[in-house]
Amino acid sequence: YSFVIHEDDVARVANELSTTTHLLKAATAIQRSNLGALVAEFDHLMFRMLKAICFDFPETILPNEEAVPVGFLRSGGTLETWQADQIERKIIGKLHESHDEIVTWILQDIAEVKDMSSVKKSPYYRDFMEVCQRRHIFVHNGGVVNKEYTRKCVAAGIDQSALPPEGEVIYSDSDYLRSSAARVYLVGAFVLNLTFQKLYPKSAEMSFRSLLSASHDFLIADLTKMAERIIEFAENQSSKFSHDMKLKFAINKALAKLFAPGVEESEQTRNAAGVLKKYDWSVTTPIFDLALACIHRDFSNILELAKKAHEAGLSYQDASHFCVFKEARQLKGFMECFPKSALRITHQESAG
Secondary structure (H helix, E strand, C coil): CCCCCCCHHHHHHHHHHHHHHHHHHHHHHHHHHHHHHHHHHHHHHHHHHHHHHHHHHHHCCCCCCCCCCHHHHHHHCHHHHHHHHHHHHHHHHHCCCCCCHHHHHHHHHHCCCCCCCCHHCCCCHHHHHHHHHHHHHHHHHHHHHCCCHHHHHHHCCCCCHHHCCCCEEEECCHHHHHHHHHHHHHHHHHHHHHHHHHHHHHHHHHHHHHHHHHHHHHHCCCCHHHHHHHHHHHHCCCCEEEEEEHHHHHHHHHHHHEEEECCCCHHHHHHHHHHCCCCCCCCCCCHHHHHHHHHCCCCCCHHHHHHHHCCCCCCHHHHCCCCCHHHHHHHHCCCHHHHCCCCCCCCCCCCC
């Protein structure tokens, strides 16, 4: 664009441009700080997880051969206080290392996970590594790409041709921040659940239920890709959970296709049906039968199926909340198949 500016107005225009420049600089600083906050949230999650683990398994951080200073005991300190202080100090020290070293330490040394491929070979982990390196050059190098950024991103599995050249100033716009938030969340969820499943095998079902719930929350928020990624991670350990749990993950995986944004409705239905074909439905329940009809968008016998599902234990709250019934809820008479529980009215006598 070309502009003609009167000489008398130059000073005022220059002042306006200066203000705009300051605003742009402030916006850039905010974007950088948001990226830093994402990585900081991951670090805090790892810190809290490790402290919680150490309540049950202090030896994972503090070996049994660790010596307690006599002077500490003479000062009146307790063994528990010394142990807690030492554990926190060691955790904080470890969290100052690179994020790849942190994740490796947690999975390999703390949780003793033999196969880390579900995390380390994930494209989301690779992208997470780039996020950490970008945050590092924002903090320490003014956002200018350097050899260290390039080297570590390539080591993480990123093609060098996809990286910005050295010396270039890079930014983090809203799309990048949104993508980064997804990567940070996924890697945090992967590490947290793998560690929990390994250290608490008898309670592993709690982890899978948490992942199932997370996938459903993403479906409700129309974040179908995130739901799929959570389900794919959970299914890497599918041998560890029941057939009923497998079918519940299958339902959510099909829903991610059924409600995929920007896809024509008939294609959505075909894609969802394609997912369901990969699972064994020879043994179902009335609740699963209702869910399958909803995914196939076959509402010809929906009210009868709904009544049977209610008799099998599907409550009004379930029918009104679960994503699988989103379209069925719009049909006349569907929600009437799930009568609300009786209203409870309590009366409290006054003390006087």
